[in-house]
Amino acid sequence: MSLxxxxxxxxxxxxxxxxxxxxxxxxxxxxxxxxxxxxxxQAVNTEGIAPMAHAVDxxxxxxxxxxxxxxxxxxxxxxxxxxxAGLYLVPKVIE
Amino acid sequence: MSQREAQxxxxxxxxxxxxxxxxxxxxxGASIAFGAEPNRQACAVDIALPGVLPVLNRDxxxxxIKFGLAxxxxxxxxxxxxxxxxxxxxxxxxxxxSQFELPVxxxxxxxxxxxxQEKFVHLxxxxxxxxxxxxxxxxxxxxxxxxxxxxxxPLLEIVTEPDMRSSAEAVAYAKALHSLVTWIGICDGNMQExxxxxxxxxxxxxxxxxxxxxxxxxNLNSFRFxxxxxxxxxxxxxxxxxxxxxxxxxxxLFDPDTGATRAMRxxxxxxxxxxxxxxxxxxxxIKPEWIAxxxxxLPELPQQMQARxxxxxxxxxxxxxxxxxxxxxxTFFEHSVALAxxxxxxxxxxxxxxxxxxxxxxxxxxxQDIASSPLTPEMLVGLIECxxxxxxxxxxxxxxxxxxxxxxGQDADAIIKARGLKQVSDALAIEPIIDAVLAANPKSVEEFxxxxxxxxxxxxxxxxxxxxxxxxxxxxxxxxxxxxxx
Numbered sequence: 194m195s196l197x198x199x200x201x202x203x204x205x206x207x208x209x210x211x212x213x214x215x216x217x218x219x220x221x222x223x224x225x226x227x228x229x230x231x232x233x234x235q236a237v238n239t240e241g242i243a244p245m246a247h248a249v250d251x252x253x254x255x256x257x258x259x260x261x262x263x264x265x266x267x268x269x270x271x272x273x274x275x276x277x278a279g280l281y282l283v284p285k286v287i288e
Numbered sequence: 289m290s291q292r293e294a295q296x297x298x299x300x301x302x303x304x305x306x307x308x309x310x311x312x313x314x315x316x317g318a319s320i321a322f323g324a325e326p327n328r329q330a331c332a333v334d335i336a337l338p339g340v341l342p343v344l345n346r347d348x349x350x351x352x353i354k355f356g357l358a359x360x361x362x363x364x365x366x367x368x369x370x371x372x373x374x375x376x377x378x379x380x381x382x383x384x385x386s387q388f389e390l391p392v393x394x395x396x397x398x399x400x401x402x403x404x405q406e407k408f409v410h411l412x413x414x415x416x417x418x419x420x421x422x423x424x425x426x427x428x429x430x431x432x433x434x435x436x437x438x439x440x441x442p443l444l445e446i447v448t449e450p451d452m453r454s455s456a457e458a459v460a461y462a463k464a465l466h467s468l469v470t471w472i473g474i475c476d477g478n479m480q481e482x483x484x485x486x487x488x489x490x491x492x493x494x495x496x497x498x499x500x501x502x503x504x505x506x507n508l509n510s511f512r513f514x515x516x517x518x519x520x521x522x523x524x525x526x527x528x529x530x531x532x533x534x535x536x537x538x539x540x541l542f543d544p545d546t547g548a549t550r551a552m553r554x555x556x557x558x559x560x561x562x563x564x565x566x567x568x569x570x571x572x573x574i575k576p577e578w579i580a581x582x583x584x585x586l587p588e589l590p591q592q593m594q595a596r597x598x599x600x601x602x603x604x605x606x607x608x609x610x611x612x613x614x615x616x617x618x619t620f621f622e623h624s625v626a627l628a629x630x631x632x633x634x635x636x637x638x639x640x641x642x643x644x645x646x647x648x649x650x651x652x653x654x655x656q657d658i659a660s661s662p663l664t665p666e667m668l669v670g671l672i673e674c675x676x677x678x679x680x681x682x683x684x685x686x687x688x689x690x691x692x693x694x695x696x697g698q699d700a701d702a703i704i705k706a707r708g709l710k711q712v713s714d715a716l717a718i719e720p721i722i723d724a725v726l727a728a729n730p731k732s733v734e735e736f737x738x739x740x741x742x743x744x745x746x747x748x749x750x751x752x753x754x755x756x757x758x759x760x761x762x763x764x765x766x767x768x769x770x771x772x773x774x
């Protein structure tokens with residue numbers, strides 16, 4: 194599998210990363226390099242082996258259902274670019 | 289159904305978000321209590337400060353297991369959390385933690401009733417995920433305000449197969465599901481507060497044709513809106529196709545003010561979520577012992593209880609379904625039946641009628657829950673006893689019911705005595721009244737003799753009126769017949 198320039202532009206758009214046309218070609222080559230590694234991995238026969246969802250073969254530890262977090266709004270909003278009436282303000286979003 | 293609609297088959301699938309009744313969020317220890325000031329319940333994990341890690345709340349998994357058991361589904365021994373990637377300011381991480389390939393619950397289903405028809409709606413899956421925050425678009429000098437209190441609230445998203453064929457079936461399913469999740473105590477079911485909201489996938493096709501293109505109506509938070517939105521959408525799609533236009537897959541919003549659906553403006557890439565397993569969360573393992581433990585703690589389910597009511601008390605499926613709509617209603621009914629049994633009154637059907645009829649109407653009118661009903665099972669059974677032993681007629685019973693409901697008395701018997709409502713079953717007392725009514729209505733008497741049965745009812749009405757409804761109706765009938773014949 195290899196990516197086209199259009200694929201790269203699309204991925205960049207989805208990730209909200211701005212790349213120039215020159216960078217697009219460079220990124221395409223780098224991404225295709227990574228995909229080539231994956232292709233090598235795919236050569237391994239994995240029949241009958243359950244896919245792993247995580248690199249470490251352990252299971253999730255669970256948390257007891259309890260409220261353990263105090264209200265730290267003032268501290269958090271002190272480092273926010275803009276806040277008003279307890280709300281974080283962001284550039285206007287149009288649905 | 290109009291003739292035109294009969295030429296089309298409607299296909300509906302529902303996705304429901306049920307907010308889970310826990311104390312804390314799904315991946316953080318912040319509170320999920322409703323109504324807090326903005327961002328007072330949004331901790332470092334919820335606002336996605338760098339370096340924070342999610343830790344799964346055990347009780348959310350218990351809720352999912354309970355649900356899976358209640359709908360006869362498979363519970364995954366191992367399930368995976370995935371990142372659903374999209375950009376929106378009320379989703380500060382840039383992804384929602386959800387489940388994709390291996391959801392915690394798959395399969396199962398719910399029986400629904402529409403009229404006399406029973407139908408089984410199959411579930412595809414149910415998975416755990418976190419809710420997003422809220423965007424407030426108005427009034428911040430051209431900016432959008434973000435409240436992240438809701439971010440990270442635990443949700444169970446319950447997805448059906450496209451099994452429903454009308455808005456009525458969709459509403460019946462949504463109601464059955466609502467009743468089930470509140471019954472097993474995993475969701476408070478509060479639709480105004482958004483604890484239970486539905487997305488409806490709707491398409492139409494010619495009978496037998498392949499599935500049509502669907503449009504998804506988002507965020508329906510009442511059963512009425514669900515019905516209205518689907519009905520509008522069906523008509524809209526049929527019109528489009530009949531006028532030669534193709535349906536394009538889209539996400540639409542329902543506007544309760546206009547009763548119409550409209551497509552959301554969305555970019556072509558909006559649905560490319562690029563799911564992948566969340567490296568911050570390890571696979572969730574649910575051992576059979578855990579499932580067994582949850583199973584042991586499950587209450588009798590509404591459908592089991594319905595079947596028991598039908599068998600034990602000979603109730604109709606409709607009555608049994610009404611009485612098992614919520615645990616508090618079932619408790620009220622069972623408590624009443626037990627009290628009636630203690631008095632040797634074999635009246636489960638009567639009790640069911642009072643609860644499903646008068647009491648439910650009153651509760652709806654006043655917006656009250658049966659648990660806080662001013663009329664108690666003790667009062668209801670006392671009232672039924674007075675009808676059963678002939679002290680009052682059904683008509684007067686309705687009056688006494690009002691008095692009990694309004695809190696103007698605690699005991700039916702005492703109310704009847706105090707207000708002189710006792711039924712008159714004494715022929716010597718009724719006969720003179722009948723004679724007077726007959727004398728005053730010679731025309732009705734003539735008509736009856738001429739073969740008009742209606743005239744008889746008119747006379748009965750006059751007699752009941754003259755006795756303020758207190759005469760025993762059966763006795764009035766018998767005596768009147770005798771007099772008219774004589």
